[in-house]
Amino acid sequence: MAAESQPLAVPAEKSNRQKQVILAVSRLWAWVFLVGLILFFTITVFSTSGGDVNFLTVRNSQNILMAITPVLLMGLGQTFVIIAGGIDLSVGWVMGLASVISALVIADFTNNRGMAETLAIPLGFGVGILSAAIPGFINGLIIAKLSIPPFIVTLGMSFIARGISLLLSGGNVVIGQPPGVRAFGNESLFYLISGEGGGLFFLNRPNVTGEVLQRLDRILPWPVVVAAIVTAVLLFVLHKTQFGRHTYAIGGNREAALRAGVPVDRHVIMLYTLSGITVGFAGVLHTARFNGGSSIAGDPLMLSSIAAVIIGGVSMFGGHGSVAGTVIGALIIAVLTTGLVMLNVLPFYQFVVVGIVVILAVLIDQARDLIIGRIESH
Amino acid sequence: MSKRFVTLLILSLVLLSIVPFAVAQDAPAKPKIGFLPGVVDPFYQVMEIGVNEAVADFGLEVVTQYPQTWGPSVQTPILEAMIARGDLDYLITAPTDKEQMIAPLQAALDAGVKIITVDTFLGDGDYVNGPVTFPISYIGSDNIEGGRIAARALAEVLGGKGKVYIQNTNVGVSTTEQRGQGFKEGIAEFPDMELVGEDYNLDDANTSVEQTAAKLQAVPDLAGIFGVNVFSAYGAGNAVKAAGLEGKVQVIAFDATADAIQNLRDGVVTLVIAQKPHDMGYLAVAFAMADWRGVTSIPKHVTTGYAVINAENVDDPEVAKFIYQVPGQ
Numbered sequence: 081m082a083a084e085s086q087p088l089a090v091p092a093e094k095s096n097r098q099k100q101v102i103l104a105v106s107r108l109w110a111w112v113f114l115v116g117l118i119l120f121f122t123i124t125v126f127s128t129s130g131g132d133v134n135f136l137t138v139r140n141s142q143n144i145l146m147a148i149t150p151v152l153l154m155g156l157g158q159t160f161v162i163i164a165g166g167i168d169l170s171v172g173w174v175m176g177l178a179s180v181i182s183a184l185v186i187a188d189f190t191n192n193r194g195m196a197e198t199l200a201i202p203l204g205f206g207v208g209i210l211s212a213a214i215p216g217f218i219n220g221l222i223i224a225k226l227s228i229p230p231f232i233v234t235l236g237m238s239f240i241a242r243g244i245s246l247l248l249s250g251g252n253v254v255i256g257q258p259p260g261v262r263a264f265g266n267e268s269l270f271y272l273i274s275g276e277g278g279g280l281f282f283l284n285r286p287n288v289t290g291e292v293l294q295r296l297d298r299i300l301p302w303p304v305v306v307a308a309i310v311t312a313v314l315l316f317v318l319h320k321t322q323f324g325r326h327t328y329a330i331g332g333n334r335e336a337a338l339r340a341g342v343p344v345d346r347h348v349i350m351l352y353t354l355s356g357i358t359v360g361f362a363g364v365l366h367t368a369r370f371n372g373g374s375s376i377a378g379d380p381l382m383l384s385s386i387a388a389v390i391i392g393g394v395s396m397f398g399g400h401g402s403v404a405g406t407v408i409g410a411l412i413i414a415v416l417t418t419g420l421v422m423l424n425v426l427p428f429y430q431f432v433v434v435g436i437v438v439i440l441a442v443l444i445d446q447a448r449d450l451i452i453g454r455i456e457s458h
Numbered sequence: 459m460s461k462r463f464v465t466l467l468i469l470s471l472v473l474l475s476i477v478p479f480a481v482a483q484d485a486p487a488k489p490k491i492g493f494l495p496g497v498v499d500p501f502y503q504v505m506e507i508g509v510n511e512a513v514a515d516f517g518l519e520v521v522t523q524y525p526q527t528w529g530p531s532v533q534t535p536i537l538e539a540m541i542a543r544g545d546l547d548y549l550i551t552a553p554t555d556k557e558q559m560i561a562p563l564q565a566a567l568d569a570g571v572k573i574i575t576v577d578t579f580l581g582d583g584d585y586v587n588g589p590v591t592f593p594i595s596y597i598g599s600d601n602i603e604g605g606r607i608a609a610r611a612l613a614e615v616l617g618g619k620g621k622v623y624i625q626n627t628n629v630g631v632s633t634t635e636q637r638g639q640g641f642k643e644g645i646a647e648f649p650d651m652e653l654v655g656e657d658y659n660l661d662d663a664n665t666s667v668e669q670t671a672a673k674l675q676a677v678p679d680l681a682g683i684f685g686v687n688v689f690s691a692y693g694a695g696n697a698v699k700a701a702g703l704e705g706k707v708q709v710i711a712f713d714a715t716a717d718a719i720q721n722l723r724d725g726v727v728t729l730v731i732a733q734k735p736h737d738m739g740y741l742a743v744a745f746a747m748a749d750w751r752g753v754t755s756i757p758k759h760v761t762t763g764y765a766v767i768n769a770e771n772v773d774d775p776e777v778a779k780f781i782y783q784v785p786g787q
Binding site: 129132133134137139140146150191211250251252253255260265266272291293294296366369370371374376377379380381395414417418422424426430431436 | 498508521522523524526527529530531532534535536538539542543544545555556559560561562565568569628629631663690711
């Protein structure tokens with residue numbers, strides 16, 4: 081995790097130390113909560129199944145990474161948007177739009193125009209991501225130039241994206257994908273066969289069947305690799321570049337940022353475009369994973385993605401938050417789902433727990449600001 | 459002395475290496491079943507009753523999980539967590555998409571869990587000659603036939619003549635599209651019956667009321683309406699009631715949920731076509747058990763049929779058993 085802002089010189093040594101403790105707690109509690117959850121599920125899943133079922137397995141770790149991929153990608157752009165004091169409610173249906181358009185392009189270029197899949201797939205994915213960046217750009221333009229609240233603009237865009245993706249797909253799943261699409265969504269960087277005759281394989285899936293196939297685990301599936309690269313890039317951008325500093329500045333105090341010479345309008349447009357791009361990645365990866373384009377791909381995940389951002393410590397009032405926090409938030413939600421399913425508890429409890437954690441996250445956020453404010457006013 | 463010690467050591471080592479095999483061979487005498495429906499609703503909850511009855515009859519264990527909303531994005535993570543348990547032998551599931559769920563369910567099979575699909579299917583549902591053949595069986599309703607049954611039942615009520623109208627949900631949903639298609643085929647069997655339109659209400663009862671009211675205005679002598687699911691029939695029936703045309707315009711509803719039966723009792727709908735989710739659940743477990751025992755002639759496709767419920771037979775136990783009743787609701 082990248083070190084955040086340097087503490088400023090504060091006269092009283094003691095209050096400075098208190099402040100740092102509070103800051104550390106507010107930043108670390110989600111990590112502690114995640115580790116606690118994993119421990120809880122490791123013990124309960126093992127004991128309630130009489131030792132038949134294990135939570136901490138290679139396969140399950142990869143399942144969880146696959147499960148967080150779309151939620152994380154939708155949440156990453158959102159992290160930037162919310163830090164800058166905005167919100168993007170269009171992510172769900174824009175993801176569906178990207179999924180549908182990428183699948184349409186790939187199917188058309190391979191089936192009707194005879195393009196090789198090695199070219200058609202990157203082309204389709206590129207067009208898909210672009211098709212998500214455009215509504216993001218329009219969101220940003222309207223929000224920045226016409227001063228309409230982001231809540232309204234992105235809600236409207238959500239309906240527009242929904243309509244367009246349903247029209248383009250005729251309400252159906254877009255099929256007719258070449259085999260490379262499914263391979264990209266389901267194959268992985270490494271393969272591990274545990275036990276007898278096993279080993280670790282790189283890139284090429286060992287050709288095994290039957291009982292040995294059952295012991296084959298995919299390590300780092302391609303969608304996870306893509307999500308990890310996007311996360312690393314955005315971690316750098318938010319915490320190490322001027323773009324990141326401007327994002328915090330606009331969320332902290334828009335007027336001050338303007339006076340300090342931050343090109344606020346242009347930056348806001350770029351933020352919503354960025355949100356569109358990360359959502360676009362989620363959309364094309366859905367196409368790959370499920371071997372087809374679906375307009376409803378993202379809608380059920382949208383609220384989870386916003387919850388992940390909030391659990392990760394991004395303040396809804398802007399100015400606070402980190403990329404690593406959003407990763408933790410997404411992990412907490414995925415661990416809850418997987419753990420409850422393995423415990424054979426109805427997954428609906430997940431919503432209750434996620435709801436509590438979201439409210440808790442905001443409470444901790446508020447308490448931090450209150451306590452730090454008190455220390456500083458002494 | 460030392461020779462004896464060595465013999466003992468070898469003996470115990472041999473024993474130690476045999477014992478785990480002996481235990482492993484007679485431990486899992488019965489399969490463990492997973493049940494993963496498409497979404498939480500009364501139809502699948504009744505199916506779960508069938509699953510649980512069969513599981514009890516065969517002395518098996520079952521692990522059941524419900525997705526909260528329909529779609530592969532939600533169903534797949536739950537599927538993968540169930541497979542990650544590592545102790546399931548069979549999975550009875552209703553795939554939420556016939557194309558998109560192929561890869562996740564193939565991965566489940568690769569992990570050693572055999573698949574039976576219920577209600578919905580993979581590929582084209584033909585597991586013998588179709589594009590997808592790996593599931594053991596597809597057990598579900600024939601929705602085209604269901605539409606035909608609705609048409610014939612409506613024709614009987616109307617004496618084989620009159621104008622009829624379809625309230626459908628969404629374009630592209632295989633089951634409801636097929637019901638609409640079957641209904642049109644059924645109506646075509648009666649030369650004096652005429653289809654005057656089909657509207658899509660996006661599975662929203664209010665939209666269905668509006669569309670039906672407009673149709674009642676436009677076609678004053680409309681005689682019958684087919685609502686392809688609960689909301690469609692509910693909306694259509696309420697529009698008929700609001701226009702004061704009860705008894706003059708007949709409404710047919712698909713799926714015998716408690717709501718639909720209440721509408722029947724209230725006179726909002728004339729007939730309810732019930733599917734047989736209980737049969738689907740029970741049969742799926744029976745097929746899993748048969749496969750486990752080495753039975754090789756399991757049918758790749760079973761259609762479970764329908765029951766037609768009207769105001770006269772709704773209290774007859776032989777018919778009432780097809781109402782989707784979930785204990786505690």
